[in-house]
Amino acid sequence: MKLRLSADAIRLLIPALSLTVLLAAVFWLQPRAMSYVGLNLLFNLAVPIALATIAQMLIMAVNDLDLSMGTFVSFVACVTATFLRDAPLLGVLILAGAILVYAGLGVVIHLRNLPSIVVTLGMSFVWAGLAVLMLPAPGGQAPDWVRTLMTAKPPFVPMAIVASVFIAVIAHFLVMRSSLGVLIRGVGGNQRSVERAGWSVVYARAMAYGLAGLFAVAAGIALVGLTTSADANIALRYTLLSIAGVILGGGEFIGGRVSPIGAVVGALTLTLAGSFLSFLRISPDWQIGAQGAILIVVLALRLLLNRIENREKGR
Amino acid sequence: MTGQALQAVIEVAGARVSFGAVKALDGVTLAIMPGECVGLVGHNGAGKSTIVGVINGGLTPHEGTVSGDGAVIARYGIIAARSRGVRCVFQELSLCPNLTVVENTRLMHRQLGGFGWRARARAIIGRSLDTVFPGHGIDCELSVGELSIAERQMVEIAMAFSDAGITPRLVILDEPTSSLDASLAEQMLAHVRRFVGAGGSVIFISHILGEILSTADRIVVMKDGRIVAERPAADFTEHSLVEAMGSVVKGEERRRAARDLANAPVVLEHAGRGLPFRARRGEIVGLAGLAGHGQTGMLMKLHAASSGDWLPRKDPAVTFVAGDRRLNGVFELWSILRNFSIASLGDLSRQGLVQADAEAERGADWRKRIEIRTRDMGNGILSLSGGNQQKVLFARALSTRAPVVLMDDPMRGVDVGTKQEVYDIVRQEAANGRTFVWYSTEMEEVCLCDRVYVFREGAIVAELAGEAVTEESILAASFEGTAA
Numbered sequence: 001m002k003l004r005l006s007a008d009a010i011r012l013l014i015p016a017l018s019l020t021v022l023l024a025a026v027f028w029l030q031p032r033a034m035s036y037v038g039l040n041l042l043f044n045l046a047v048p049i050a051l052a053t054i055a056q057m058l059i060m061a062v063n064d065l066d067l068s069m070g071t072f073v074s075f076v077a078c079v080t081a082t083f084l085r086d087a088p089l090l091g092v093l094i095l096a097g098a099i100l101v102y103a104g105l106g107v108v109i110h111l112r113n114l115p116s117i118v119v120t121l122g123m124s125f126v127w128a129g130l131a132v133l134m135l136p137a138p139g140g141q142a143p144d145w146v147r148t149l150m151t152a153k154p155p156f157v158p159m160a161i162v163a164s165v166f167i168a169v170i171a172h173f174l175v176m177r178s179s180l181g182v183l184i185r186g187v188g189g190n191q192r193s194v195e196r197a198g199w200s201v202v203y204a205r206a207m208a209y210g211l212a213g214l215f216a217v218a219a220g221i222a223l224v225g226l227t228t229s230a231d232a233n234i235a236l237r238y239t240l241l242s243i244a245g246v247i248l249g250g251g252e253f254i255g256g257r258v259s260p261i262g263a264v265v266g267a268l269t270l271t272l273a274g275s276f277l278s279f280l281r282i283s284p285d286w287q288i289g290a291q292g293a294i295l296i297v298v299l300a301l302r303l304l305l306n307r308i309e310n311r312e313k314g315r
Numbered sequence: 316m317t318g319q320a321l322q323a324v325i326e327v328a329g330a331r332v333s334f335g336a337v338k339a340l341d342g343v344t345l346a347i348m349p350g351e352c353v354g355l356v357g358h359n360g361a362g363k364s365t366i367v368g369v370i371n372g373g374l375t376p377h378e379g380t381v382s383g384d385g386a387v388i389a390r391y392g393i394i395a396a397r398s399r400g401v402r403c404v405f406q407e408l409s410l411c412p413n414l415t416v417v418e419n420t421r422l423m424h425r426q427l428g429g430f431g432w433r434a435r436a437r438a439i440i441g442r443s444l445d446t447v448f449p450g451h452g453i454d455c456e457l458s459v460g461e462l463s464i465a466e467r468q469m470v471e472i473a474m475a476f477s478d479a480g481i482t483p484r485l486v487i488l489d490e491p492t493s494s495l496d497a498s499l500a501e502q503m504l505a506h507v508r509r510f511v512g513a514g515g516s517v518i519f520i521s522h523i524l525g526e527i528l529s530t531a532d533r534i535v536v537m538k539d540g541r542i543v544a545e546r547p548a549a550d551f552t553e554h555s556l557v558e559a560m561g562s563v564v565k566g567e568e569r570r571r572a573a574r575d576l577a578n579a580p581v582v583l584e585h586a587g588r589g590l591p592f593r594a595r596r597g598e599i600v601g602l603a604g605l606a607g608h609g610q611t612g613m614l615m616k617l618h619a620a621s622s623g624d625w626l627p628r629k630d631p632a633v634t635f636v637a638g639d640r641r642l643n644g645v646f647e648l649w650s651i652l653r654n655f656s657i658a659s660l661g662d663l664s665r666q667g668l669v670q671a672d673a674e675a676e677r678g679a680d681w682r683k684r685i686e687i688r689t690r691d692m693g694n695g696i697l698s699l700s701g702g703n704q705q706k707v708l709f710a711r712a713l714s715t716r717a718p719v720v721l722m723d724d725p726m727r728g729v730d731v732g733t734k735q736e737v738y739d740i741v742r743q744e745a746a747n748g749r750t751f752v753w754y755s756t757e758m759e760e761v762c763l764c765d766r767v768y769v770f771r772e773g774a775i776v777a778e779l780a781g782e783a784v785t786e787e788s789i790l791a792a793s794f795e796g797t798a799a
Contacts, residue, residue: 008458
């Protein structure tokens, strides 16, 4: 075997590197964060973001984009804090129905050849409306089992890290190792050749959307487990965070190039960027702008690396 | 199955396919017997790709039947074709560049699923690569996007010959050697002979006639959607093949009068691989050769070289007539007038505002000049027929002040009447000193040009001028030569 890093490994390098640098910076600013409790606090909120990022990644794997991720996660959070606690069976049915709707969206988008951005943007209003109907004011309560799960204290390694690794491994097997994952990424890479090989592209899209719905549901439940109550606007940021996470983690908008491990790392990096800025005592007014600046720096590094890679190939 | 005469693997009978007004296949009957290699040749638009599409199940003929092993197959489609062992290597890349070679193998063989498919897929593609291209050195864990073009083509060919449960019986190779070097092409052709010797069938399409003559058992020559010659390969020579592909004697009245432009100033120049490109003032320069051999690329380069990068130029140097109207020609939601005037808005506006009167006046003027068939230039562009839309695109280009017009096969799917009208306009404008660079896939149009560059494999390989511009010499130049 030649000693040569595969393109996928290079893709993972940047997100891993930026996470390490940020983490080192945080530890340097605030050495007390270097503990079980500290790490858990730092990465707690990364778990739902990582799940939402995986969901977005599945949709981006088939060259689409989901602009309803934030409102959908909010909707799921509201269902979790109300129905799933008070009438578990009904709650489960609602969530299962929502996943089916997601799969249906994939079918409609494919059959009618609609732009996914438009369809999901439309759906975002539907989800937001349903969420407001359920919880007009912040409230509700997390089901006990969710609370227990999210606040569990495994020995040695905090829950946030265990959960992130778990999510990354599951998503990696699903997307990178399974036949279904190959099919989904194949649709993103060259839809025509997938068709020519006799596969149903509708099926592949429906599965990608359905799985995305499943991960988004998990994101909503995890979020409520952390916050204990829900609100119709609780996760609106997730739409952009999830897209940023996928891109940060080495994914691309088109071409079926995605990396589940990278996506989870990207989500962790995004969360950490927020804490890092707080530790720097940057006023909240500037934080979003500073977060954007971090994103730009990391993505610029990616572009640079891509260029070097292309130049080598051109030879 | 026993004792009967040999039955065709796939037989297409009386197939007709038309795309709009264009007849792509006009009653083609073709039977592929087991253990033979059929060479398929023809110029652009002869119907080669269409018949391939019918055989691999991607296209359903509007008329005619497909039968396999002696029985007519009622619902012949991609899945039916694949389950009969029909495989195809396409001219353009048909692998997923983001997936590894192993994963692509998984996609190509639907029945490969289940636990441990990676190991099985690796074994299958590895075995096939070793058989077809011994000593290939391709790492099957790399993604296809990381491979060189030749390696991708090798993987694709090996993929078609690979056996994962369903034995390949008929493999269609559409220009398989276009990006392989001589020794790799030799390995592939040797494998084709072995495969055929073992009872498989191959349909072999190539623009390198030497390959076809040495590899095929039988050669089918197509032209205008019909089979015009079908004989054992031994009965053909390179010369007779070229002759069979060409056909009609041109109506001499269509030919332009020979003009002496040797002293006209050169307005456009480009040096690349192959012969240098040069166009003089008032000249109609044709770009010919098989489709996709670099003609459009040349037009793009010419355009890029003479238009501003960032800032708009005050006086346009070149203008472009697109061939693919839908892709880069018309603004579908705009009116005819807007579509027409977009290229010359700079001339029609004062202080940044479009002079509506001047725009309408110029529109009406051109509508008369090239007879755009509409009552109102305010109608949507899509209310026009394809030919008239194309005329609007011509008017758009010609109404600018640019002295050079680049045309990218603009007559695709245009009716004969419109073509004649446009030919007249082009000749008139050329006489007035405009230069035209005209890429066309139609012989008749190429023969209208003063001078013709013939392209092969991305480079100009021949320059024909004046009386030398004939169908025969163009065909000879585009098919000539040995393996790449």
